[in-house]
Amino acid sequence: MFYRAAGQFKTSYRADQALFPVRQDAMLLGFILILAWVVFPLTASEFAFQTLLIPILIYSLAALGLNILTGYAGQLSLGTAAFMGVGAYACYKMVTLMPWMSPVVAILLSGVFSAGIGVVFGIPSLRIKGFYLAIATLAAQFFLVWLFEKWAWLYNYNASGAIQVPNLQSFGVYVSGPQATSMVQYYVVLAVVTLLTWVCINLTRGTTGRIWKATRDMDFAAELIGINLMKSKLGAFAVSSYIVGVAGALFVFMWRGAAEPNLFDVPLSFRILFIAIIGGLGSILGNYLGAILIVGLPVILGVLPEVLGMQTDSALAEHLNTMIVGALIIFFLIVEPHGLAQLWRLIREKLVIWPFPH
Amino acid sequence: MLHDIFIAPFADMIAAPDFLMQVLWEGLVSGILYALIALGFVLIYRSSRIFNFAQGIMVVFAALTLVGLHAMGVPAWISVVLTLAVMFGLAVAIERVVLRPLVGQPDIILFMATIGITLFLIGFGEIIFGGENKVMITEELGIPTGSWTLEPFGGLLILEQKDVTAVAVAAMLVVGLLVFLNRTQMGRAIRALGDDSQAALSVGISLRTIWVLVWFIAGIIALVTGIAWGARAGVSFALEVIAYKALPVLMLGGLESIAGAIIGGLMIGVLEKLFEIYWGQPLLGGNTETWFAFVLALIVLLFRPQGLFGERIIERV
Numbered sequence: 100m101f102y103r104a105a106g107q108f109k110t111s112y113r114a115d116q117a118l119f120p121v122r123q124d125a126m127l128l129g130f131i132l133i134l135a136w137v138v139f140p141l142t143a144s145e146f147a148f149q150t151l152l153i154p155i156l157i158y159s160l161a162a163l164g165l166n167i168l169t170g171y172a173g174q175l176s177l178g179t180a181a182f183m184g185v186g187a188y189a190c191y192k193m194v195t196l197m198p199w200m201s202p203v204v205a206i207l208l209s210g211v212f213s214a215g216i217g218v219v220f221g222i223p224s225l226r227i228k229g230f231y232l233a234i235a236t237l238a239a240q241f242f243l244v245w246l247f248e249k250w251a252w253l254y255n256y257n258a259s260g261a262i263q264v265p266n267l268q269s270f271g272v273y274v275s276g277p278q279a280t281s282m283v284q285y286y287v288v289l290a291v292v293t294l295l296t297w298v299c300i301n302l303t304r305g306t307t308g309r310i311w312k313a314t315r316d317m318d319f320a321a322e323l324i325g326i327n328l329m330k331s332k333l334g335a336f337a338v339s340s341y342i343v344g345v346a347g348a349l350f351v352f353m354w355r356g357a358a359e360p361n362l363f364d365v366p367l368s369f370r371i372l373f374i375a376i377i378g379g380l381g382s383i384l385g386n387y388l389g390a391i392l393i394v395g396l397p398v399i400l401g402v403l404p405e406v407l408g409m410q411t412d413s414a415l416a417e418h419l420n421t422m423i424v425g426a427l428i429i430f431f432l433i434v435e436p437h438g439l440a441q442l443w444r445l446i447r448e449k450l451v452i453w454p455f456p457h
Numbered sequence: 458m459l460h461d462i463f464i465a466p467f468a469d470m471i472a473a474p475d476f477l478m479q480v481l482w483e484g485l486v487s488g489i490l491y492a493l494i495a496l497g498f499v500l501i502y503r504s505s506r507i508f509n510f511a512q513g514i515m516v517v518f519a520a521l522t523l524v525g526l527h528a529m530g531v532p533a534w535i536s537v538v539l540t541l542a543v544m545f546g547l548a549v550a551i552e553r554v555v556l557r558p559l560v561g562q563p564d565i566i567l568f569m570a571t572i573g574i575t576l577f578l579i580g581f582g583e584i585i586f587g588g589e590n591k592v593m594i595t596e597e598l599g600i601p602t603g604s605w606t607l608e609p610f611g612g613l614l615i616l617e618q619k620d621v622t623a624v625a626v627a628a629m630l631v632v633g634l635l636v637f638l639n640r641t642q643m644g645r646a647i648r649a650l651g652d653d654s655q656a657a658l659s660v661g662i663s664l665r666t667i668w669v670l671v672w673f674i675a676g677i678i679a680l681v682t683g684i685a686w687g688a689r690a691g692v693s694f695a696l697e698v699i700a701y702k703a704l705p706v707l708m709l710g711g712l713e714s715i716a717g718a719i720i721g722g723l724m725i726g727v728l729e730k731l732f733e734i735y736w737g738q739p740l741l742g743g744n745t746e747t748w749f750a751f752v753l754a755l756i757v758l759l760f761r762p763q764g765l766f767g768e769r770i771i772e773r774v
Contacts (some may be wrong), residue, residue: 175565227758229564230508230712234704235758238751241701249742365701369572376569415584422580428573433558436566 102450118300121451135289140282148281149354150398156285156292157349159390162374163299163383164342169372170380171303172335173315174224178236179371181243182340183347184363185213188253190348191262195255202267202274203287206352210344216243217340224332228318240365247360261359264352275352284353291349295342300383302338311335312381377431379438388439396424466735478614480734481727486620486689488726489627493682494703495710495718496631497675502712503651504671506564507556510571513700514578515676519544520593520683520692521586527594537598537680544676545669552668560664579694588694593687600688623685630681631719634674638715647671651713705754711767721765725750 102123109115119125143152165179190209194202220239224232247253254262266276273279274287302308313321314331322328351358370393378389400420435442470477497512522543526536555570601618638644649657650667658664686696706725710717729749737745763769 169565223755223759226762228762230568231708231758231762231764234708234751235755237701237704238748238755241748241751245744245748249744373569373572376565380565414588418580418583420580422577422584425573425576425578425580428576429555429570432562432566432570432573433555436559436562 102447102453104451118304132293140285143285145281148285151395153281153285153288153354155387155390155394156288157346157354158371158374158394159386160292160295160349161343161346161371162378162386162390163296164339164344164346165371166375166378166380166382166386167299167303167311167342168335168339169375170382171308171315172311172332172339173318174221174332174335175229175233176236176339177233177365177368177372178220178239178243179343180363180365180367181240182213182217182343183350183367184243184247184358184360185216185340186210186344186347187351187358187363188247188262189213189344190352191264192253194265194267198265198267201269202352203269203291206287206291206345206348209348210341213344213347214337214341217336217343218333221333221336221340224336225329237365240368244360244363247363259359261357262351263357264355277356288349288353291345295345296383299342303383307334315381373428377428377438379440382438382440384443385438385440388443392439393424396427461740462736465739469735475614480730482614482616482620484727484730485723486624486726487730488723489624490682490686490699490722491702491706491726492719492722493627493630493678493685494700495706495722496634496715497678497682498703498707499710499713499715499718500634500647500671500678501675504647504667505556505650505654506567507571508564508568508712509675510568510700511574511578512675512679512703513697514575514582515544515547515679516683516686516700517692517694517696518547518578518582519676519680520687520696521582521591523680523683524591524594524687524692525586528591533594533598536594540680541677544680545673548669548672548676551672552665556668557665579697583694590691590693590695591687593684593692598684600684619685619688623688626681626685630678631715635715643667643670702750705750708754708764709750709757711764713768714764714766717764717766725753728753 102121104121104123107122109120119128139147139152161179161183164182165176168174168176186209189212190202190205193200193205193208197205216239220236223235227235248260251257251260254260257263264275266278267274272283274283303311310321310326310331311334313324313326314328314335318328318332321331347363351362355362374389374393375386376389377392378385378387397420400423401416404416431439494512494516497515498509501507501509501512519540523536523540526539527533531539551574555574556567559567559570600622603618605616605618605621607614607616636644638648646657646662647667647670649660650662650664654664683692683696686699690696702725703722706718706721708721709725710719710721729746732749733743733746737743737749757765761767
């Protein structure tokens with residue numbers, strides 16, 4: 100009923116290959132964009148901005164970056180958090196060395212540095228595959244976090260060893276630091292996320308995306324049909340690390356406000372991997388669904404006892420939270436190993452033919 | 458600079474051979490523990506191609522259960538037996554709830570499921586046992602706690618007796634495991650399942666029994682590791698980080714090889730200690746142990762993509 104495709108005829112191959120084969124898809128996306136750009140910012144409270152809207156967007160962006168590498172190009176990576184760290188530290192160095200630089204430009208440029216580092220740590224992927232590669236990316240994870248801690252130049256020789264986000268203006272409005280308002284930060288994050296998502300959708304639909312998918316499905320066969328594996332794999336590492344680096348810069352500059360090296364430790368990498376896998380590998384939409392689940396769930400679990408009028412101490416709630424997240428991961432893997440995106444695909448197919456079964 | 462890298466460390470080693478031996482011994486002991494964790498990984502990987510990330514938390518869980526039971530007033534050896542029963546229950550539960558519905562899924566899904574198990578056990582363990590550091594019941598288990606002092610080259614070398622015990626027990630465990638895998642019917646079934654699961658199923662080997670069995674054996678290994686490491690550093694969730702150390706050991710030794718796990722563990726234990734003491738602390742500001750093993754394994758993998766002892770990876774299109 101909602102998705103009735105009757106009457107929408109395709110008269111050219113081009114139209115058939117279009118981004119939205121069914122008109123309602125475009126309308127749905129427009130609706131979501133209006134929600135994200137107009138309705139949420141006008142209605143959201145400070146709490147909603149800080150615990151839901153901004154983190155969900157940032158986590159989905161990081162998961163999107165990982166998904167390009169793992170879901171599309173098939174190279175399993177466990178070092179995502181470290182590349183986020185590279186982006187954050189690069190951004191911090193840029194805005195402190197060049198204070199005249201607009202923070203938004205700095206955030207977009209910081210991804211370039213993490214892309215460079217990503218390519219360096221991606222070189223082993225030409226020889227190492229599967230779990231061996233996953234552990235090899237852990238080398239990047241541990242080495243980079245150690246470097247953030249020991250290389251004092253990175254945090255400007257602070258006594259605390261942490262980076263503090265300064266107050267920065269762009270077009271006369273405070274964008275980062277304690278003086279920036281949540282709504283401005285939300286719009287910056289949203290703009291970056293929208294832009295990069297748009298780029299990724301088109302990248303994965305075109306030649307590049309198909310080359311990545313061929314590499315993922317069987318790299319030897321891909322090589323035999325003339326795909327340059329080095330370009331394809333390292334390209335995936337570069338694009339993925341760029342997005343992850345930008346997400347890292349946003350993570351610190353638009354949300355956390357300060358960062359210590361151990362913020363970028365392994366648990367963050369796994370969190371992002373959860374989002375990508377529960378959302379669905381090889382899907383763009385899945386990252387958002389996964390992030391909503393993984394970020395939103397602890398918030399709900401944290402608020403729930405209060406709503407129900409129960410007294411719990413915070414430590415117990417946190418442990419219970421860990422336990423429930425672990426159980427839910429297993430539950431979702433069993434119920435739908437292809438992720439929430441696949442679930443949406445099934446619902447959509449049902450909706451298209453509803454209310455008739457055939 | 459070059460002098461600091463290539464000459465000074467070796468001069469230090471020659472100048473104080475007793476200190477070098479102490480460093481080597483410390484490395485060897487932690488290497489044994491890495492090897493034990495890696496052994497749990499290898500066993501499960503060989504029989505089911507599951508990359509079991511939860512091995513580290515199983516070590517913590519086993520040690521916490523043991524200490525917790527003893528704190529409730531259960532005699533030491535009975536709590537060991539009870540802990541083994543708990544680990545068996547855990548193996549059955551994991552097989553029943555997690556693995557059975559996921560049979561035949563891609564490797565990465567099963568890997569994620571073991572991370573889910575890890576999170577679950579962390580939360581569960583924290584609620585039941587609490588997060589604070591506990592003392593392992595070393596003496597109650599009859600493990601000697603004294604130390605031997607040797608004097609090689611006119612210097613001083615201290616061997617803690619509990620470390621020696623740990624090495625001896627680990628060696629016995631490995632020998633026992635090898636005998637079990639190579640000489641008993643069950644052991645052969647495990648290896649058969651690892652070689653070709655379809656063929657193994659068709660000759661009547663039960664996948665479910667074997668999976669419970671290997672997870673139980675991994676649980677036993679986890680308990681031994683937990684006792685040995687807990688005797689050195691106390692029992693807490695910080696132990697979980699040593700699970701990460703087992704990963705480069707696996708890469709270095711090869712995912713399928715038991716010998717590889719042992720030799721890789723010892724190599725990494727010794728080399729990372731040497732690097733930390735002679736290069737890391739003077740030149741790099743210390744704490745290099747967090748990444749050295751990974752970088753070493755990465756370099757080895759560039760030359761041998763299947764690790765030192767792993768099965769050769771043959772790909773067909």
